[in-house]
Amino acid sequence: MTTAQLTSPYQHYVYAYPHKTAYRPLSGRPALRSLWAAQDKSALALYLHIPFCEVRCGFCNLFTRIGAPDGLTGAYLDALERQAVAVREALGEDGPVRFATAAFGGGTPTFLTAPELERLCDIAERRMGADLRAVPLSVESSPATATADRLAVLAERGTTRLSLGVQSFVDSEARAAVRPQRRADVESALARIRDTAIPVLNIDLIYGIDGQTERSWLASLDAALAWRPEELYLYPLYVRPLTGLDRHRAAADGPDPAWDAQRLSLYRAGRDHLLAHGYGQQSMRMFRRADAPPQGADDYACQSDGMIGLGCGARSYTSGLHYSFDYAVGMHEIRGIIDDYVATSDFARAEVGYAVDAHEARRRHLLQSLLQAEGLPVADYRARFGTAPLDDFGPELGRMADRGWLTQADPARLRLTAEGLAHSDAVGPDLFSPAVRAAMAAYERK
Structure with a gap:
């Protein structure tokens, strides 16, 4: 790392x-x-991936395609059901199989029609055995697809958290992020969500958009706060390869100090604004209202339990292997992967993945715990691995402490300082193993 x-x-x-x-x-x-x-398999996470959106935002590098030809969503759900049957059979009957959390993501799950959402829930319940009304169920949505009939299905089937991608309440900023939407439509969607029985509303916002100022950023935050969301996620804008914004930007070589400074300033302003309005910081991105009902693990923090992912963009975790299907960002390649998934009849084997050895398991546990505001209890790490974090990662933790990113106040818990949390997107990569870093560098973008 330079x-x-x-x-x-x-x-x-x-x-x-x-x-x-x-x-x-x-x-x-x-x-x-x-x-x-x-x-x-007594406390698994279940994730169902829907790779469709009505529009692809300029910053998006998620595995999703724009729209769906006639019949494709139905064919995709057919494949998802075949995969669910194969996966549930592979889990066996030799011990308890229980799902502790569930999530529908994408893409935009609410791109599906209300009857298709019913079928998606049926797949999770009848094919996988998840009790959606008894566990936290989080669903991602967009203003245009958060319609009353879809929301009614989700509420009736046990959704406890609805995450709405807004990004900005300022129409000009939404256009700059290549996210065509009007504030009036966003407000209408939020009203429909609040009319349902879904107990937790999350609103996603982005800072660092071209033309955004601290004043307009705080105006977006205040517009969101008017709905008293139980959670807010504040994301820094990234311009990633092969995305819409990447195609329209000038060539850049390395970090942009001025943009870094702007995003860091906006982050601090947003963080302080939410803290002053009764929200607690859970991670760099996540803020939760003090009186909000608890949910499942934050920020995909699956350090200890396994995860089952269904769908061509989902990943699954065992203790020794993370696996999925092929990955792409370019639209042509994504469409090909979706077509291959829809045509698949045998889902009994893992196709693409990464073996997680004992050292990588330690690294992953430290990394994903440390990026949470509550940090890592040293005793929990020792109980699981038989060593202390400083024994295994002394040089990396020492560098963080030297930069003022790691607090030494509580010897029983490793925790990032406020400045460390602000630099989470540098802390995390600094903990990547050489092998993972080399594999990522060698990946051929498509």
Whole structure:
């Protein structure tokens, strides 16, 4: 990692480790039954991925396509059901199989019609055995697709959290982010959501948009706060390769100090604004209202439990292997992967993944715990791995402490300082292993 990279607070959003760009085709395509045979399946996370959106935002590098030809969503759900049957069979009957949390993501799950959302819930419940009304269920949505009939289905089927991608309440900023929407439509969607029985509303906002100022940023925050959302996510804008914004920007070599400074300033202004309005900081991005009902693990923090992902953009985690399907950002390649998924009849084997050895498991646990505001209890780490974090990662933790990013106040808990949280997107990459970093660097973008 170069000195220039280390000084940039915006290197990589680490929502999961290792990143899918480190995954490679798996030799021998191991059978799912063998992968899950010795796993603890009593508290699994379930994730269903819907790779469709009505529009693709300029900053988006998610695995999704714009629109769907006639019949494609139905064919996709057919494939999702075939996969669910195969995966549930692979989990076996030799011990309890229980899902502790569930989520529908994408893409935009509410791109599906209300009857298709009913079917999606049926797949989770009848094919996988998840009790959606008994566990936290989070669903992602957009203003245009948060219609009354779709929301009614989600509320009736047990959704506890609805996450709405707004990004900005300022129409000119939304256009600058290549997200065509009008504030009036956003407000209408929020009103419909609040009319449902879904207890937790999350609003996603983005800072660092071209033309955005601290004044307009705080105006967006205040517009969101008017709805008293239980949660708010504040995302720094990234311009990633092969996205819409990337195609329209001038060539850049390395970090942009002026843009870094702007985003960091807006982050601090937004953080302080939310703290002053009764929200607690859960991570760099996540803020929760003090009286909000608790949800499942924050920020995909699956350090201890396994995860089952269904859909062509989902990933699954066992203790020794993370696996998924192929990954792409370019629209042509994504469409090809979706078409291949829809045509698949045999879902009994893992196709693409990354083996997580004992050292990577330690690294992942430290990384994903440290990026949460509450940090990592040292005793929990020792109980799981038989060593202390400083024994395993002394140099990396020492660098963070030297920069003022790691607090030494509580010897029983490793925790980032306020400045460390602000630099989470530099802290995370600094903890990547050399092997993961090399695999990510060698990935051929498509």
